[in-house]
Amino acid sequence: MDPTQITDLLGDTGGQVLSFLEGLLRRWNLYQIGISLIAFAIALAVGRNLRGRMRNWMRGLEGRPKWQLRWLLAIEKRLILIVWALLLWGTYLVMHEMTWPSRSYLIAILARIVTAWVAVELVVQLVKNRALRRLLRWGLWAYVTLYFFGAVEETAAFLDTMAITFGSFRLSALAVLKALVVTGLLFTFARLISSQTSTQIRRNEDISPSMRELIIKGVQLFLYGAAFFIGLKAVGFDLTGLAVLSGAIGVGLGFGLQKVVSNLVSGVIILLDKSIKPGDVISLGDTFGWINALGARYASITTRDGKEYLIPNEDLITGQVVNWSHTNDFVRLDLYFGTSYGDDPHQVRKIAVEAAQSVDRVLTHKPPVCHIVGFGDSSVDYILRFWITDPTGGLTNVRGNVYLALWDAFKANGISIPFPQREVRVLEGSTLATRQAQQALD
Template sequence: MDPVQISDLVNDTGGDLASFMTGLLRRWNLYQIGIMVAALIGAIGLGKVFVFRMRGWMRNLSGRPKWQLRYLLAVQKRLVLIVWAVILWAVFLVMQELTWPSRSYLIEVLARVVTAWVLVEFAAQVVKNRLLRRMVRWGLWIYVTLYLIGGLGRTTDFLDGLAIEFGAFRLSSLAILKALIVTALLFTFARVVSAQTAVQVRKNEDISPSMRVLIVKVAQVSLYGAAFFIGLKAVGFDLTGLAVLSGAIGVGLGFGLQKVVSNLVSGIIILLDKSIKPGDVISLGETFGWINTLGARYASVVTRDGKEYLIPNEDLITNQVVNWSHTNDFVRLDIFFGTAYADDPHKVRAIAIEAANTVGRVLATRPAVCHIVGFGDSSVDYILRFWITDPTGGLTNVRGDVYLALWDAFKENGISIPFPQREVRVLDGDELPARILD
């Protein structure tokens, strides 16, 4: 639409608006406006009373689902609108019986608009995100208002006239608005479908944890990608040029985001080969903890002290990783101790094994063993080996429990734990060599 057509459209709209305002000055129309204002004042007064009583009633509610509470809160916030709509419809029905239908036309239009606003408020509660819900609410309010007062067609023509043209390419405000609406609806649909898919996949115990994560990620990327391109195609965008542009952008990003791409590919490899999965206990350098989540770029590792490390997927592929629960949950732990040479080593070994078996987390199905590993300067050195199946419960604490059990058992049986001793002699002056005194 060229500037002349836009000017004509604006002039026509201005003329229609002037005619509308002139019509409002008629006597019966002024009566209807007064009735609508009076109905609004009454709705505000009654609404405050109802809000106060409903608020007290809602305070006593407990154990209700969140969606019910959300809708009750929406009713409380829009009680004035609801009461106004009820009053307007009541006045309209009474006036239909007492006077000509044309003398209650404005009241009927406003009653329809206010009722539509109330219905839009309840429909918008389906959207959980607060910002998105507000955008949906205002968008639908504007749409239904224009539709009910008959201004939708002219508004559409006006938005279509605001366009940018480059040769055969034409981009209008109406096309952008349609693209945003269609894409938003498709994204909402993709989000709902992906969430339901994730729930069903996580419930399937026949699929390994890593494959569950992979299936959910692939479903999300596919659904959101399809929603984006279908939204563009639905409003008439030519995707051929977009494909060429995206290819050029992809080459640039490939050079500039090598690390990001490497982490993405590494994440896919990890999910496919099942070397690491959520719940595994791993050690990477000085970090020891269990896998909380596997993301597209990093893995979340939670340690015993509550810290959460975000380890890039590339590090899990290129570095040496100790997976304590890769094929099974059995973990063998070693502790070292020493006893005096005067103690019988056969008795020491038996007491150590018995002490280890008294600790709750030590497995009885895989017996503990104790061996002599050397003869030290002041002690006979031993190694005690035992098994656990819950590395997520910590390793230092179970070692400490075994050491404490050894201490109690050795004390009870008279086994001594030696420690290095040094004897310091102080010589008298006459005993010192002559060369030191010189």
């Protein structure tokens, strides 16, 4: 569209706006505006009161699902609009019966707009992403406002004039807006379908945990990719040029994002070879914990102290990883201790095994064993070995419980645990001996 057409369109739009404003200055229209403002003031006072009461009521709710709390919070935040809509509809119904319909049509339009705003607020709660939800909320509010004022076509025509042309390709603000709306809706539906599909796949016990994660990632990649390209195609974008451009960009990004690509490929390899899976207990360097989730770029590992480490997938492929539960859940732990030479080693071994078996987490069908490993300077040294099947419950605590059981058992049976003893002797003729002798004479 050339500048002359743009000027004509702006002139026509400005004339319609001026005509609308002149219509508002009529006496009954001013009355309706005043009545609407009074209704808003009342709604503001009543809505704030109701919001306080509803907030106090919501604080006492326990055990409710998150989606219910989100909806209640959305209603609580929009109570002023809800009360205003009710007051406008009530005023409109009364005025419609008592006077001419033309004397209440502005109130009717405003009531429809406010009601649509409330409906939009409730609908957008289906979108969990905060940024996308805010964008969708403002977009729908603008659309319904223009719709009830009958200005959708004029606004669309104005946005269509704001365009950039590249050869035969024309990109307008209207096309971009349509692309954003359609793609946003498709992404929302893709997220809902992906969430439901992921829940069903994770419940399927016939599929291994790593294959579940791989299938979920594949489904998400397919759904979001399809939503993106379908959204662009739906508004008339030529995907041929986009394919050529994306190929050129991909070559450039391939050099700059080597680590990211490496982590992505490593994540796929981990899921395929099943070396680690969610729920496994692993050690990587100084990090010991269990895997919460396997992401496209990193693995989430939670330690016993509540810290969550995000380990890049490449480190899990190239580094030395100890998987405590790779093929089975059995974990053997070793404890070292010593007793004095005066204690019978046969009795010590028997008591140590019985003490370990008395601890809850120690397995009895794989009984503990105790062996002599050496004769020390002041003690006979032993090793006590036992098995557990729940490394996620911690290793230090079960070791501590076994040590405590050994202490109680040795004390009950008179077995002593040697410890270093030091004897200090004061030699005759030393400065300290002379000083002590003088103090004794004084």
